[in-house]
Amino acid sequence: MCKWLKTNSDAIQAGSAIVGVAVTIIGFGLTIYQLSSANHSLQASNTYTIQHDAREIISGIISRGNLRPLLMNTLPAEKKEDAKTDLWQMLNFYLSVFRQLRAGGINEKIGAAFATDFCDLLDKIPVTTAWDELRTEKRITEDYEEMRRTWCGQK
Structure with missing residues (x-):
């Protein structure tokens, strides 16, 4: 048996190397699959949380009654600051x-839906006016401007 092992040691080493490489490739494949699966789970969880938070925020804003008059350009002057907030x-x-979206925490499809909604909102003249006022007040920072440029193509 020892003689056979010595005689075939090169073949045994080559076979071992091939098996080692194959196991490593399989390991990498499983790791990539697990990371992908974890990323999809994270995106699904983040999407649920974002949609839940959006409903809560919008519900609160609508209940205060300032946004609709702002959008319709019928907002009383004394409500302007509340509407801007x-x-x-x-x-x-x-x-x-x-x-x-930038961090990969949500998928492109959900990001695109929010981008469309955001740009539709900014297409309204009273919102653009309020945006400019918020920028003057330094409440709109470069991060917001980057979002606008990226999502709406504004310079």
């Missing part, structure tokens, strides 16, 4: 979604 809260939420 409500709008800023919405914009802040969009920014958190934008950051999640």
Whole structure:
């Protein structure tokens, strides 16, 4: 048996190397699969949380009754600051979604839906006016501007 092992040692070593490489490749494949699966789970969890938070934020903003008059350009002057604060809260939420998308925490499809909603909101003249005022007040930072450029193509 020892003589056979000595005679075939090169073949045995080559076979062992091939098996070792194969096991390593399989290990890498399983690791990639596990990471992918974990990423999908994370994205699903983040998507659920974002949608839940969006409903809560919008519900609170709508109940205060400032946003609709702002959008319809019928907002009484004394409610302007409250409406801008409500709008800023919405914009802040969009920014958190934008950051999640950039970090890979949500998938592109969900990110695109929020991007469309955000850009549709900014297409309204009263919102653009409020955006400019919030920027003057330094409540709109470069991060918000980057989101606008990326999602809406604004310079």
